[in-house]
Amino acid sequence: xxxxxxxxxxxxxxxxxxxxxxxxxxxxxxxxxxxxxxxxxxxxxxxxxxxxxxxxxxxxxxxxxxxxxxxxxxxxxxxxxxxxxxxxxxxxxxxxxxxxxxxxxxxxxxxxxxxxxxxxxxxxxxxxxxxxxxxxxxxxxxxxxxxxxxxxxxxxxxxxxxxxxxxxxxxxxxxxxxxxxxxxxxxxxxxxxxxxxxxxxxxxxxxxxxxxxxxxxxxxxxxxxxxxxxxxxxxxxxxxxxxxxxxxxxx
Amino acid sequence: xxxxxxxxxxxxxxxxxxxxxxxxxxxxxxxxxxxxxxxxxxxxxxxxxxxxxxxxxxxxxxxxxxxxxxxxxxxxxxxxxxxxxxxxxxxxxxxxxxxxxxxxxxxxxxxxxxxxxxxxxxxxxxxxxxxxxxxxxxxxxxxxxxxxxxxxxxxxxxxxxxxxxxxxxxxxxxxxxxxxxxxxxxxxxxxxxxxxxxxxxxxxxxxxxxxxxxxxxxxxxxxxxxxxxxxxxxxxxxxxxxxxxxxxxxx
DNA sequence: GAGTGGTCTAGACCACTCA
DNA sequence: GAGTGGTCTAGACCACTCA
Numbered sequence: 347x348x349x350x351x352x353x354x355x356x357x358x359x360x361x362x363x364x365x366x367x368x369x370x371x372x373x374x375x376x377x378x379x380x381x382x383x384x385x386x387x388x389x390x391x392x393x394x395x396x397x398x399x400x401x402x403x404x405x406x407x408x409x410x411x412x413x414x415x416x417x418x419x420x421x422x423x424x425x426x427x428x429x430x431x432x433x434x435x436x437x438x439x440x441x442x443x444x445x446x447x448x449x450x451x452x453x454x455x456x457x458x459x460x461x462x463x464x465x466x467x468x469x470x471x472x473x474x475x476x477x478x479x480x481x482x483x484x485x486x487x488x489x490x491x492x493x494x495x496x497x498x499x500x501x502x503x504x505x506x507x508x509x510x511x512x513x514x515x516x517x518x519x520x521x522x523x524x525x526x527x528x529x530x531x532x533x534x535x536x537x538x539x540x541x542x543x544x545x546x547x548x549x550x551x552x553x554x555x556x557x558x559x560x561x562x563x564x565x566x567x568x569x570x571x572x573x574x575x576x577x578x579x580x581x582x583x584x585x586x587x588x589x590x591x592x593x594x595x596x597x
Numbered sequence: 598x599x600x601x602x603x604x605x606x607x608x609x610x611x612x613x614x615x616x617x618x619x620x621x622x623x624x625x626x627x628x629x630x631x632x633x634x635x636x637x638x639x640x641x642x643x644x645x646x647x648x649x650x651x652x653x654x655x656x657x658x659x660x661x662x663x664x665x666x667x668x669x670x671x672x673x674x675x676x677x678x679x680x681x682x683x684x685x686x687x688x689x690x691x692x693x694x695x696x697x698x699x700x701x702x703x704x705x706x707x708x709x710x711x712x713x714x715x716x717x718x719x720x721x722x723x724x725x726x727x728x729x730x731x732x733x734x735x736x737x738x739x740x741x742x743x744x745x746x747x748x749x750x751x752x753x754x755x756x757x758x759x760x761x762x763x764x765x766x767x768x769x770x771x772x773x774x775x776x777x778x779x780x781x782x783x784x785x786x787x788x789x790x791x792x793x794x795x796x797x798x799x800x801x802x803x804x805x806x807x808x809x810x811x812x813x814x815x816x817x818x819x820x821x822x823x824x825x826x827x828x829x830x831x832x833x834x835x836x837x838x839x840x841x842x843x844x845x846x847x848x
Numbered sequence: 849g850a851g852t853g854g855t856c857t858a859g860a861c862c863a864c865t866c867a
Numbered sequence: 868g869a870g871t872g873g874t875c876t877a878g879a880c881c882a883c884t885c886a
Contacts, residue, residue: 363882365855391871402857407872417848423872424864441847537848543838544795544813562795562813587794594845596692597668597788614863616874642852653876658853674853675883 370399371409378418378429379573385431385528389419392427418536432524432535441524441538441570443592444585446492453493456521459486459554461513463505473569474504474577481505487521488554496590498554502580507533523579524570533578538570542592551584564592621650622660629669629680630824636682636779640670643678669787683775683786692775692789692821694843695836697743704744707772710737710805712764714756724820725755725828732756738772739805747841749805753831758784774830775821784829789821793843802835815843 374389383389392410396403410427413419420428432440445451461483468478482502489497501523503511508531519526527533547555547563557563564587570579585592625640634640643661647654661678664670671679683691696702712734719729733753740748752774754762759782770777778784798806798814808814815838821830836843 365881367855393871404858405856408855410872421872422865424866424870426865426871443845443847537846540845540847542793542815542843542845544815544836545838546813560811562797564793564795564815585795587796592793594694594791594793595788596694596791616862618874644852655877656875659874661853672853673884675851675885677852677884 366401367405367408367412370395370401370406371412373399374409374413375418375573381532383429385429385534386434388426388428416536432522432528439522441535441568442489443594444489444491444497444590445593446494446590448589449492451492453491455490457488457490458513458516458521459488461485461511461516464502466502470502470580473580474502476504483508483511485516485523486550491590494589495555496586498551498584500550500582504578507531507578527579534572535570535579536572538568541567543567547584555584555586557586562587566592617652618656618659618663621646621652621657622663624650625660625664626669626824632783634680636680636785637685639677639679667787683773683779690773692786692819693740694845695740695742695748695841696844697745697841699840700743702743704742706741708739708741709764709767709772710739712736712762712767715753717753721753721831724831725753727755734759734762736767736774737801742841745840746806747837749802749835751833755829758782758829778830785823786821786830787823789819792818794818798835806835806837808837813838817843 374395377383377389389395390398392403392406395406399406410419410421414421414427417430420430422428439454442454464482464484465479466474466476466482470482471478471480474480474482482505485499485501485503487499487501488495489499491497508527511531515530516523516526519530524535527535543565545563545565546559547557547561548559551557551563552559552561555563564585566581566583566585568579568581568583569577570581572578625646628634628640640646641649643654643657646657650657661670661672665672665678668681671681673679690705693705715733715735716730717725717727717733721733722729722731725731725733733756736750736752736754738750738752739746740750742748759778762782766781767774767777770781775786778786794816796814796816797810798808798812799810802808802814803810803812806814815836817832817834817836819830819832819834820828821832823829
């Protein structure tokens with residue numbers, strides 16, 4: 347079917363050789379992007395895919411293995427392979443790196459403050475790959491971690507991708523944004539980049555976290571990406587680290 | 598040889614089944630821990646290992662693949678498989694997450710301030726799995742990133758593992774600590790855990806970074822681990838984030 | 849051209865899930 | 868017991884490195 351094995355017309359300074367399993371990987375990714383298989387649903391079995399693509403099960407396995415490594419698919423022995431979903435992950439908040447200093451993260455609650463339409467300033471627009479002045483939703487909320495108000499967040503979403511977003515939509519999902527993006531807007535977050543700084547508290551953050559102006563505050567500026575490294579969310583978090591911290595493991 | 602295939606005496610509430618390739622992985626790891634193969638050196642070829650362990654090349658490949666995924670081994674097509682080494686990694690500072698806000702990280706210099714013996718307080722000792730009052734080396738230094746003094750660090754190392762450490766040893770390695778641990782003390786850092794907070798600047802950090810007392814400062818408390826999740830370094834970094842930030846990608 | 853890791857196959861069998 | 872993913876093999880051939 348595809349099967350163009352080995353070296354395929356190497357262009358001037360280009361990569362050339364693409365192994366078969368990577369071509370299969372691309373085909374599977376396509377089906378994920380187009381929504382042929384949706385978050386939470388099983389994809390066809392390895393044997394069925396091998397038949398469909400006219401390759402061996404081992405080649406399909408290798409393609410699926412890489413996609414599972416990238417957290418796009420989840421394999422379950424005996425059951426099947428499923429499209430990863432933010433509504434089903436063991437951690438409801440896989441990208442939340444704030445933990446209490448003592449004890450485990452035993453509870454997490456989000457309080458929505460506001461959701462309204464704004465125009466993006468040029469810096470924000472650039473980070474979202476949009477033109478300056480483009481329309482966006484601005485969501486503000488407070489996260490309470492283990493019973494303490496610890497984080498104040500401003501989330502910006504491109505108006506075009508999130509058309510029709512309302513306070514009710516957000517609250518229906520109990521403020522679990524990435525799960526909401528997925529099920530309501532077919533926007534699947536695949537990875538996030540964060541830049542972290544220590545700043546002196548001011549403005550809305552002081553009010554909502556109940557801290558004094560000038561107190562040290564951790565800021566996290568996040569850009570969240572979907573398929574093809576397309577940025578689809580901009581988030582600025584202000585975190586009171588008196589009793590919490592940002593945790594990270596590097597291997 | 599080992600070859601006890603399939604389910605091997607499942608104990609009461611225990612994991613049971615260990616696939617062959619994981620046994621091979623353990624054997625290879627053993628050779629890394631004991632130093633049979635040393636950082637930077639090649640390990641035997643897949644075919645040779647397959648013969649030695651009486652398994653197929655595919656099984657060896659799977660074991661090596663996991664170890665490469667954990668950054669313990671590095672594969673190079675056509676050349677061989679090598680023991681990963683901090684002296685050879687593409688980035689000389691794989692665990693340094695501080696970047697300048699504008700422009701790339703174009704230069705990095707460390708200035709050693711001091712290295713002396715201290716006794717560990719109980720909190721530090723606990724993090725290093727040692728008894729309170731245990732001897733340690735305390736290294737203090739300043740990192741200059743793209744020409745700006747951005748980080749002041751205090752590094753604590755257990756005296757027993759780092760016997761004979763001197764200022765000269767550190768300077769001989771141009772302050773590249775993890776490379777020094779590896780080549781001088783056979784201590785290989787495999788992963789680090791970090792806790793990050795925003796605090797008000799005080800003490801030595803204000804002096805060495807030239808900032809005023811009370812200014813917001815990012816602190817990174819790091820525990821670095823070697824084989825078997827054994828902690829071997831404790832590091833507290835104080836980072837001026839006026840023109841720099843801590844970057845993180847979460848997938 | 850010899851030696852390395854990388855890909856791919858076909859086939860056997862295993863562990864696990866679920867009805 | 869049927870169906871899934873997981874392991875393992877033996878063997879063929881490919882891409883890459885280095886002398």
